[in-house]
Amino acid sequence: MSFSDSPSETKFREKVRQFADRHIAPIAQKVEDGYFPREVLQRLGEERLLGAAFPKADGGLGLGWVFETIVAEEISAVSAATEMARLASGALYAAPFAYFATKVQKRRYLFPVLAGEKVGALALTEPKAGSDAASLKTYARRTGRDFVLNGEKRFITNGGVADFLFVFAVSDRSKPSTAGLSCFVVPRESRGLEVVKAYGLLGMHGANVVHLRFRNVRVSEDNVVGGINQGFPILLDELDRERPAVAAGMLGIARSAFESAVDYSMQREQFGRSIREFEGVSFKISDMAVQLEASRLLVLKAARLLDEGKSARLEGAMAKLFATEAAFDVAHQALQIHGGIGYTRDLPIERYFRDARFMMIGGGTSEIMRFLIQREIYQGRTRRSC
Numbered sequence: 001m002s003f004s005d006s007p008s009e010t011k012f013r014e015k016v017r018q019f020a021d022r023h024i025a026p027i028a029q030k031v032e033d034g035y036f037p038r039e040v041l042q043r044l045g046e047e048r049l050l051g052a053a054f055p056k057a058d059g060g061l062g063l064g065w066v067f068e069t070i071v072a073e074e075i076s077a078v079s080a081a082t083e084m085a086r087l088a089s090g091a092l093y094a095a096p097f098a099y100f101a102t103k104v105q106k107r108r109y110l111f112p113v114l115a116g117e118k119v120g121a122l123a124l125t126e127p128k129a130g131s132d133a134a135s136l137k138t139y140a141r142r143t144g145r146d147f148v149l150n151g152e153k154r155f156i157t158n159g160g161v162a163d164f165l166f167v168f169a170v171s172d173r174s175k176p177s178t179a180g181l182s183c184f185v186v187p188r189e190s191r192g193l194e195v196v197k198a199y200g201l202l203g204m205h206g207a208n209v210v211h212l213r214f215r216n217v218r219v220s221e222d223n224v225v226g227g228i229n230q231g232f233p234i235l236l237d238e239l240d241r242e243r244p245a246v247a248a249g250m251l252g253i254a255r256s257a258f259e260s261a262v263d264y265s266m267q268r269e270q271f272g273r274s275i276r277e278f279e280g281v282s283f284k285i286s287d288m289a290v291q292l293e294a295s296r297l298l299v300l301k302a303a304r305l306l307d308e309g310k311s312a313r314l315e316g317a318m319a320k321l322f323a324t325e326a327a328f329d330v331a332h333q334a335l336q337i338h339g340g341i342g343y344t345r346d347l348p349i350e351r352y353f354r355d356a357r358f359m360m361i362g363g364g365t366s367e368i369m370r371f372l373i374q375r376e377i378y379q380g381r382t383r384r385s386c
């Protein structure tokens with residue numbers, strides 16, 4: 001397993017970096033002011049930068065998950081909120097289609113999203129079901145060939161702007177949720193689908209995160225992805241795949257904060273010398289560099305395992321836990337190195353700090369990552385001793 005980018009990965013990274021500099025950097029402040037970057041998603045699709053992980057036959061680039069993490073890191077390094085919109089549509093929404101949908105469903109609901117023409121969102125979390133995703137209440141009642149959905153979903157990224165929602169709902173209440181869950185594609189124009197509110201967020205301004213209500217929303221059986229009552233394995237697969245990409249996004253923020261801190265510590269003078277000459281500053285840079293390197297290696301390992309067709313449940317959880325906590329710490333230290341100016345809106349440092357806080361919660365909290373990691377370790381021991 002290689003611990004650095006291959007020549008093709010380096011070339012691809014350069015391409016995404018150029019895209020981000022050209023098309024995202026100029027609107028990063030506008031996004032920060034609350035603008036949803038739909039045109040960026042469109043352009044990413046046009047320039048064939050969406051769906052790096054998915055097979056070409058499914059409208060993807062056929063490159064794999066390492067390339068997906070490269071996109072996540074490079075876009076997030078410039079605008080984490082733009083990356084959040086991309087990730088929710090081009091990875092979280094798209095992944096279950098790529099691996100579980102029929103050809104017809106892919107043509108209708110995946111291809112246009114990967115082409116950047118349509119936007120997707122993944123709707124799992126509910127008011128009473130957050131970390132405990134197996135306790136969903138949204139109910140899909142069967143009526144002939146249709147299902148009728150009732151319930152609420154909250155904190156749904158892209159939820160107010162998405163053309164299609166990928167919704168997890170209970171389809172058989174007589175079974176435990178692991179056996180009675182189904183996945184539905186719900187088009188935006190469906191009757192009974194309502195945006196209750198858009199949330200104001202600490203960071204990730206410009207991301208569209210909403211509370212949704214489903215009131216007798218009728219969905220055809222044709223819009224069930226992966227088979228009726230087959231939703232739970234799809235959920236686990238989706239969560240396992242998203243974690244390296246989420247971690248890579250946080251690595252992008254950390255990298256930008258780190259680079260700013262290095263530059264600033266070389267330029268800023270106090271007591272007649274640049275502040276980098278004080279160990280109180282330069283040792284912070286050392287610690288940040290180690291955190292970045294460790295995050296990068298964990299992300300790469302998890303993504304390479306996925307590309308080898310192996311499970312990355314343990315490694316993905318480790319990558320997400322470490323990279324998200326490291327990103328917040330790196331952003332915190334970078335702000336400290338900038339002193340007062342770091343706390344102002346004159347520089348993007350305070351934005352990195354706010355944005356980096358999110359992913360210790362989103363996509364499974366740090367506590368849940370720790371839970372998953374210890375479970376994998378103990379299960380591995382039990383398997384070996386049997």
Ligand SMILES: Cc1cc2nc3c(=O)[nH]c(=O)nc-3n(C[C@H](O)[C@H](O)[C@H](O)COP(=O)(O)OP(=O)(O)OC[C@H]3O[C@@H](n4cnc5c(N)ncnc54)[C@H](O)[C@@H]3O)c2cc1C
Binds near residue numbers: 122201209
């Ligand atoms: C900005 C934003 C965007 C989001 N986007 C999406 C999206 O697009 N789609 C989607 O479906 N969801 C989305 N989410 C939801 C996100 O995944 C959840 O917020 C997250 O999983 C935590 O759930 P919760 O907020 O209900 O917290 P809770 O589950 O109520 O947790 C509260 C606290 O209890 C802790 N806790 C809970 N259970 C345990 C345990 N067993 N052991 C130890 N500690 C525990 C948690 O770690 C946390 O600290 C988003 C959230 C935010 C804030």
